[in-house]
Amino acid sequence: MASTIQEVHDEEAHQFRSREHPSVAVDVVIFSLRERPPDVDHPADVDLQVLLIRRGAPPFKGMWAIPGGFVGMCESLDEAARRELAEETGVTNVWLEQLYTFGLPDRDPRTRVISVTYYALVSADRLSPLAGSDATEAAWHSVYALPPLAFDHAKILNYALTRLRYKLEYTAAAFELLPEEFTLRELQEAYMVILDDYKLDKANFRKKLQREGQEVVVPTGRFRETGGRPAELYRFDETSKLEVKARRLFP
Amino acid sequence: MASTIQEVHDEEAHQFRSREHPSVAVDVVIFSLRERPPDVDHPADVDLQVLLIRRGAPPFKGMWAIPGGFVGMCESLDEAARRELAEETGVTNVWLEQLYTFGLPDRDPRTRVISVTYYALVSADRLSPLAGSDATEAAWHSVYALPPLAFDHAKILNYALTRLRYKLEYTAAAFELLPEEFTLRELQEAYMVILDDYKLDKANFRKKLQREGQEVVVPTGRFRETGGRPAELYRFDETSKLEVKARRLFP
DNA sequence: ACAAAAGTGTTGAGAGTACACCCATGC
DNA sequence: GCATGGGTGTACTCTCAACACTTTTGT
The missing domain is CATH 3.90.79.10 (Nucleoside Triphosphate Pyrophosphohydrolase)
Structure with a gap:
């Protein structure tokens, strides 16, 4: 020793x-x-x-x-x-x-x-x-x-x-698994499938995207045909700070 | 290839x-x-x-x-x-x-x-x-x-x-760096020194300890002499679930 | 009495959640 | 029109942070 x-x-x-x-x-x-x-x-x-x-x-x-x-x-x-x-x-x-x-x-x-x-x-x-x-x-x-x-x-x-x-x-990692352009539903489904949690609220999910890092996703002008009303395509905003202001969880 | x-x-x-x-x-x-x-x-x-x-x-x-x-x-x-x-x-x-x-x-x-x-x-x-x-x-x-x-x-x-x-x-790791018994001020100072952030609010810090994992720390009956009013000694409650219900940060 | 440090209560702003509603397209 | 899925608005609850306040000891 x-x-x-x-x-x-x-x-x-x-x-x-x-x-x-x-x-x-x-x-x-x-x-x-x-x-x-x-x-x-x-x-x-x-x-x-x-x-x-x-x-x-x-x-x-x-x-x-x-x-x-x-x-x-x-x-x-x-x-x-x-x-x-x-x-x-x-x-x-x-x-x-x-x-x-x-x-x-x-x-x-x-x-x-x-x-x-x-x-x-x-x-x-x-x-x-x-x-x-x-x-x-x-x-x-x-x-x-x-x-x-x-x-x-x-x-x-x-x-x-x-x-x-x-x-x-606590990170924008999900975008690495999606194509350049995606609909918000696709993004939400990615989260739900990966987290194995199929009960995220559509409205709240979108509101968070708008606020959290201020402009995490930006709309392209384009749309994707789906069963009903066409969905707008978004892409990840590289410039967004995304520093997810580490809220302290404990204590 | x-x-x-x-x-x-x-x-x-x-x-x-x-x-x-x-x-x-x-x-x-x-x-x-x-x-x-x-x-x-x-x-x-x-x-x-x-x-x-x-x-x-x-x-x-x-x-x-x-x-x-x-x-x-x-x-x-x-x-x-x-x-x-x-x-x-x-x-x-x-x-x-x-x-x-x-x-x-x-x-x-x-x-x-x-x-x-x-x-x-x-x-x-x-x-x-x-x-x-x-x-x-x-x-x-x-x-x-x-x-x-x-x-x-x-x-x-x-x-x-x-x-x-x-x-x-997001973890009770701080307790590993403290002795078995400690005052709440010592716990708070540990956080502030490690996080290099010397502006945690005393009252709010204590309130979180009470709630978060429900009884993260428990009071021993003992007290430590300090400059002013004696401080009660606490110890970490091993039995507390401490599963820090992972609040989603993003999105 | 005063200083020093322990410990508590109150309040307003913002985040999270649930849920209901409106909008655009194809058939 | 109606089915299908896209896209809001509202209202209630809970958390967070700031700050003022009370309590107990030593000198």
Whole structure:
């Protein structure tokens, strides 16, 4: 417990000589708001989904997993995450944030692998018809109907979902999941689907948008045809301060 | 970009054969609320401080750094963080949370070191008079008057401070920094010092404590002598739900 | 009596919520 | 006209913040 300056030096030097290092991987939870398959009964047209990869090799062969890979020696963690994201979806320039680092010694049965996880928000209109390509089995899954997942990926996904929900409550993150232009109903449905809370009041929701950050959304002149009266299209106002004046919650 | 199942397998297998792995370290930002040195002019008696270690070896020899060390092959990240914390302060069973993982390729000039950072909250009454021991130069520094720091530790510390402040706003984290029993003024000063906001209203602060989680603090019968009327001592009510009914901030 | 610090009550502005209502389009 | 969905207005409640006030101790 006690250690002199020299001992600290020795300890560090020893560590640098030692070859026993864990592997470091990045795993990226990729969220998108996609059209809900017609067989599911739900009032909303959209669904919150994640991209999963079916493992072709043991361990957990045949099970679904969050896309990821090892960190190169010369790339930053963010770069590694963006590389993985591009490899799986082809998209770049998306919203990406580090989530948590998982490091239980036995989370990978082969060797010690420490996983730095990220989550990404991709709007559906930027995705190609089917992510990636040919033989790699990648597929979108509703977060409300997930298959069993490999490793500790269920825990990771759960955590990502929790974080996404918090993020939505004090940040303009929802816009990253919507196309450039959207109707206010679409925005509201995004909130309701992600927060799994289907009882937001239309009028109050709109009033908040007007006030909160003063002009969070701005109307384009255009409209979208719907069943009834056409809905005006809005876009997110980048210039809005959006500093969500952190109201203190506690105490 | 395109990859078959076989290629994925090969890529993974290659990674496991390869010996080129980064080192993984944990660094722990240790916060405590300590008596403010008398030479600093500030209305509060307490100060938010962090424990720093003076480096005895290059690189950055002689500069101050956040305490940390390498992760053992058989310990989890949390275990490694608690081990470091115990080595530096002697305390166990403290509040500890993972912060962020820093991984720029050149953040350590020697080799690739990925740092998983944590922050800890330790109440001053649990600390021994001087942390650690003899020759290891460890010292508490006010977060409002920090020396230049080694590596990217200034960035880490900044981030830790930001997170601590957010944590305080929707969580009962402040109690981790106070002794078992405290006066309401001490609690309020803790908030004001940490949030660097010295204008909370006494009456309103107390009213919130009464309501918010319904009984966040409970009075002990005891009192503390102060300059004027004695102040009642309170303690945190562990049983209070404290689920800070997440009021939506946005939109 | 006075200073110092603990502790309380009152009030007005703004935010949140519920709910009812009007408007534009297609058939 | 009527169904469908878009888009307000109103009124009640609760929270928040400011500020003035009362109480209890030591000197």
